[in-house]
Amino acid sequence: MAGSTGNAxxxxxxxxxxxxxxxxxxxxxVGVGLLILVATMILKYGFDIGGPTMxxxxxxxxxxxxxxxxxxxxxxxxxxxxxxxxxxxxAGVIPVLxxxxxxxVHRKVLARERL
Numbered sequence: 183m184a185g186s187t188g189n190a191x192x193x194x195x196x197x198x199x200x201x202x203x204x205x206x207x208x209x210x211x212v213g214v215g216l217l218i219l220v221a222t223m224i225l226k227y228g229f230d231i232g233g234p235t236m237x238x239x240x241x242x243x244x245x246x247x248x249x250x251x252x253x254x255x256x257x258x259x260x261x262x263x264x265x266x267x268x269x270x271x272x273a274g275v276i277p278v279l280x281x282x283x284x285x286x287v288h289r290k291v292l293a294r295e296r297l
Contacts, residue, residue: 212249213277
């Protein structure tokens with residue numbers, strides 16, 4: 183199965199394949215970062231420990247900005263609809279959803295389907 187994915191990526195134009203790889207990495211990083219942010223928010227509002235949120239909140243913000251830029255890059259190359267792009271951007275702010283949407287985006291791009 184991994185071999186078939188590698189072959190499918192090889193059929194994409196090189197710049198699209200690179201944009202897809204960057205997007206996939208950013209979706210994973212933002213997804214994990216959002217889970218960490220949720221944990222820090224639980225500490226802040228459940229246990230009155232605000233330090234971790236003060237540190238991780240801005241870090242997650244920078245990660246999300248990178249995710250947005252990389253999603254825009256891939257959407258431009260693949261000519262996504264505005265609705266598809268907005269769905270991907272919203273996925274970066276809902277815990278766990280970025281993992282689900284990343285898989286969908288990956289399949290659609292490999293199949294050369296628009297989002």
